[in-house]
Amino acid sequence: MSLESWLKETEVEEEITFEEVEETTTTEEKLRLKGVYLVSADYDPDRSKVVLKFYDPKTEKIFLWYDCFNHKPYCYSKEDVEALKRKPEISQNERIVGLDREERLDPITDRKISVTKIVAADPLAIGGTRVSLREKLRVWEADIKYYLNYLIDMDLQIGIPYDVTKNKITESKLEMDPVATEIAEKVLKDVENKEEYEKWLKILSAEIPVFKRVAFDLEVFTEEEIIPSTSKADQPILAASFYGSDGLKKVLIHDIEGKLTEDMFKDKEYEVEIFRNEKSMIARIMEILEQYPFVITFNGDNFDFPYLYHRAIRLGFRKEDIPIKLGRNDARIIWGIHIDLYKFFFNKSVKSYAFKNRYDIVSLEEVSEALLGEGKVKLEEIVSKVSPSLLADYSFTDGKLTYELTSFNNDLVMKLITIIARISNMTLEDVCRLAVSNWIKNRLIQMHREKRYLIPLKDEIKAKGAERFTEPITKGKKYIGAVVVQPKPGVFFNVVVMDFASLYPSIIKEYNISYETVRCLHPECKDNIIPGTPHWVCKRKRGLMSEFVGIIRDLRVRVFKKLAKDQRLSKNLREFYDVVQGALKVIINASYGVFGSEAFPFYYLPAAESVTMTGRNVITKTIEYCRKLGLDVIYGDTDSLFLHNPPENKLDELVKFAKREFKLDLEVDKVYRYVAFSVRKKNYFGVLTNGQIDVKGLVGKKRNTPKLIKDAFFKSLEVLREVYTPEEFEKAKEQVKKIYFDTEERLKKREFTLDEVAISVVLGKRLEDYTSTTPEHVKAAKLLQTVMNREVKPGEVIRYVKTRGRLGVKPIEGASEKLIREIDVKRYIELLKSTFEQLMDAIGIDLEREVRGVNRLESFM
DNA sequence: GCGGACTGCTTACCT
DNA sequence: ACAGGTAAGCAGTCCGCG
Numbered sequence: 001m002s003l004e005s006w007l008k009e010t011e012v013e014e015e016i017t018f019e020e021v022e023e024t025t026t027t028e029e030k031l032r033l034k035g036v037y038l039v040s041a042d043y044d045p046d047r048s049k050v051v052l053k054f055y056d057p058k059t060e061k062i063f064l065w066y067d068c069f070n071h072k073p074y075c076y077s078k079e080d081v082e083a084l085k086r087k088p089e090i091s092q093n094e095r096i097v098g099l100d101r102e103e104r105l106d107p108i109t110d111r112k113i114s115v116t117k118i119v120a121a122d123p124l125a126i127g128g129t130r131v132s133l134r135e136k137l138r139v140w141e142a143d144i145k146y147y148l149n150y151l152i153d154m155d156l157q158i159g160i161p162y163d164v165t166k167n168k169i170t171e172s173k174l175e176m177d178p179v180a181t182e183i184a185e186k187v188l189k190d191v192e193n194k195e196e197y198e199k200w201l202k203i204l205s206a207e208i209p210v211f212k213r214v215a216f217d218l219e220v221f222t223e224e225e226i227i228p229s230t231s232k233a234d235q236p237i238l239a240a241s242f243y244g245s246d247g248l249k250k251v252l253i254h255d256i257e258g259k260l261t262e263d264m265f266k267d268k269e270y271e272v273e274i275f276r277n278e279k280s281m282i283a284r285i286m287e288i289l290e291q292y293p294f295v296i297t298f299n300g301d302n303f304d305f306p307y308l309y310h311r312a313i314r315l316g317f318r319k320e321d322i323p324i325k326l327g328r329n330d331a332r333i334i335w336g337i338h339i340d341l342y343k344f345f346f347n348k349s350v351k352s353y354a355f356k357n358r359y360d361i362v363s364l365e366e367v368s369e370a371l372l373g374e375g376k377v378k379l380e381e382i383v384s385k386v387s388p389s390l391l392a393d394y395s396f397t398d399g400k401l402t403y404e405l406t407s408f409n410n411d412l413v414m415k416l417i418t419i420i421a422r423i424s425n426m427t428l429e430d431v432c433r434l435a436v437s438n439w440i441k442n443r444l445i446q447m448h449r450e451k452r453y454l455i456p457l458k459d460e461i462k463a464k465g466a467e468r469f470t471e472p473i474t475k476g477k478k479y480i481g482a483v484v485v486q487p488k489p490g491v492f493f494n495v496v497v498m499d500f501a502s503l504y505p506s507i508i509k510e511y512n513i514s515y516e517t518v519r520c521l522h523p524e525c526k527d528n529i530i531p532g533t534p535h536w537v538c539k540r541k542r543g544l545m546s547e548f549v550g551i552i553r554d555l556r557v558r559v560f561k562k563l564a565k566d567q568r569l570s571k572n573l574r575e576f577y578d579v580v581q582g583a584l585k586v587i588i589n590a591s592y593g594v595f596g597s598e599a600f601p602f603y604y605l606p607a608a609e610s611v612t613m614t615g616r617n618v619i620t621k622t623i624e625y626c627r628k629l630g631l632d633v634i635y636g637d638t639d640s641l642f643l644h645n646p647p648e649n650k651l652d653e654l655v656k657f658a659k660r661e662f663k664l665d666l667e668v669d670k671v672y673r674y675v676a677f678s679v680r681k682k683n684y685f686g687v688l689t690n691g692q693i694d695v696k697g698l699v700g701k702k703r704n705t706p707k708l709i710k711d712a713f714f715k716s717l718e719v720l721r722e723v724y725t726p727e728e729f730e731k732a733k734e735q736v737k738k739i740y741f742d743t744e745e746r747l748k749k750r751e752f753t754l755d756e757v758a759i760s761v762v763l764g765k766r767l768e769d770y771t772s773t774t775p776e777h778v779k780a781a782k783l784l785q786t787v788m789n790r791e792v793k794p795g796e797v798i799r800y801v802k803t804r805g806r807l808g809v810k811p812i813e814g815a816s817e818k819l820i821r822e823i824d825v826k827r828y829i830e831l832l833k834s835t836f837e838q839l840m841d842a843i844g845i846d847l848e849r850e851v852r853g854v855n856r857l858e859s860f861m
Numbered sequence: 862g863c864g865g866a867c868t869g870c871t872t873a874c875c876t
Numbered sequence: 877a878c879a880g881g882t883a884a885g886c887a888g889t890c891c892g893c894g
Contacts, residue, residue, distance in 0.1 A: 348877090348878070349878075357874095360873095434877095435877060435878075436877095436878055437877070437878060438877090440878085472880070472881090473880080473881065473882095474880060474881055474882085475869095477879085477880055477881085478879090478880090479879090479880080480880080481876095481879070481880030481881055482876070482879095482880065482881065483881095484875090484876090484881060484882075499876095503876090504876095504879090589878090590878050590879090591878085592878075592879065593878025593879040593880095594878045594879085595878085595879085596878070596879050596880080597877070597878050597879070598877080599877040599878080600877090600878075608879075608880095611879095612879085612880075637875065637876055637881090638875080638876045638880095638881090639876070640876080680882080680883065681875090681881080681882055681883080682874070682875045682876085682881075682882050682883075683874090683875090683882080683883070696874085696875065697873090697874055697875060697882080697883070698874095699873095699883085699884075701874090702872090702873055702874070702884095703872095703873070703874095704872075704873070761871090761872070761873090762872075762873090764871070764872070770870090770871090772869075772870060772871095772887085772888085773869080773870050773871075773886075773887045773888070774886095774887070775870075775871060775872085775885085775886065775887075776885085776886070776887095777871095777872090778871095831885095834884080834885090838883095
């Protein structure tokens, strides 16, 4: 049967609709829920109310709770009520329902001001459309999402348990672990704002429930290797897979040709349901999904849910019967929480701080391979062409991997998301979709509100400070960054690396850096200068950012890191506290960067450069003190100092100096048996005292280096790992040389596979955006697109080889081993040479001379 | 018209 | 939509050279 006739046939079938979404419990008079976790909030435009989502771990269900306090959205004006009433934007707007005078503190001037609260009937009257108040008048606090505003006003905290009745929400009593209490009490004794700490301790140490969830993945028919259009949704769904925390393992298969039987899938590890009718299959998909309060996808915002939605519409479902809400950048499910892992793993902070850049490309394949050690089912062809059995396996594995990404290490990812939601007080959905500047922004907004500060507008912050003062070292940057010490070339045995514990956040904390405190308006603060700048810092008030970073940092170092190691606690609990301290670290590490990012509402270059300039001063002064102590500084970068053969007692003195002089913690980071430097910065290797190899920045470890060269490089490192004394170096050097020449021989004789000489480079932007130059990988990508008719997208890895042909490159995809004959061996030898030069430079081999020597020898033979 | 010096673009890395 | 600093290769341009 052709696809077209098949579609026609389905249209005449009887109407299938989704089951009614469960009526919310608010209508029940008796509603009484205990220990239910607040996980989300949203605005329901139909009821003109905020809806809260509570997760009950006992029944494993989500309850929707609609506002019953008649809370209204609002913003502020600096004009008085009378003046506002004279404005047509206010007087002729029936959606403005109230004007109230209020007192606020302007954090920039540190003076009380009177403002008018403009109350509206719905959030769109404030902002979000072209005719909203925000676009017409100069108003404050008008771009806070309404449901987040609600949480703040109602003093609600995401991620902790509540007892809920129809018209009352109270925090559940939380029992803190006695060990945690003991450690926390010590810290509480000497902090300036005890209540704030207590609040945080309670929020962060609350238990996290197991979230009942299902991972969901859709496979759709496609003619070519292109992603089907979600808006057209003109191709049938082929399969849907489910993997649930309750053990559900299921694949729904669409039997387009009417040839499938259940027997064909008998020995699978998952159940299979076969559907002749796509419409019933969609209804079944929805039925399964709705049994789970949390739905996990990998890219469900931009593919699975929009496709499902539009396909359902196309097949005749009514809009109001589909419980999916498609936004500009997200897909929400009205009965629960949709978590899109693609967005979460794409997050720069998550990628680097939580997962240490263990994955480079954000794809289900790469991320699972890196974090789970398990990849997708490999297909030789596109999904539309493989056998039903293979398609089912493929789909199932995608669902399974997606689920496992949330369950590995004892539900690490779910916990991480929950803890970040607690810190930022954002919904779980927002946490996994928005970036770190948003997380920090939301918590700062709440802090402003709690202190009754009026949140300044971006232009007010900008107008307050002079432009940046420093010149960046790197072209195209906005201000100066860190100091990198020129390394002393050579091999050094017994090297101790000292570093300042989270230097920038500590500076923000200790030096009171915040947008309102740097260049404050108090005359008496103007002598409190940041070294090397004309900026000064407030002496009268603690800055908001400084307070926030200070608390988070203290709690991490003094409470949660300790708890994570406390042997009196169960392994489970220690693991949990370790996740907490890890989440705190993610936030702390990003706290400086946001000051220099325009996307951040509290963007303020004088604050950013105050941090880096203080850092420069700290490291420079510490190096000077090392000289005084007779310590030999052979290298340093930003917050670290490499000391050659330092006497123990001198190190103690250095630590004391840092504490006394800067109030900062300097500590031993690592100790090298030996470390080898060339003249290059950020470029060295060493062997730690435990025998572990540490390579930094060398070409040999870069992801785009061909395997052949990489292997030779790491083989050499293995040799160097066995070196314990300067004498042993000589033998090792000979071995490294041999590895080099052996590899060169292999290249000359073409004894390699295509895979070994493939160069993998990420395509950074769309092909047509490379306007000034055409780098090699772009040439290869263009060949892929034009010759092989294969669409290439930014973010994709292009694998190519260097050839002797006109263009000099060819893509690997679809090529046979015959391509080896075209390889430009000469250019690979150059690559090998430069890779080894970095290594050999450091250990004192002049590669150029060695090569000439051998060549001369060869020419005689 | 050609080659070396130079600059700018691009990617990947370090802290 | 967190930052700046560094290395390296290649593409493209400029300049000198009878």
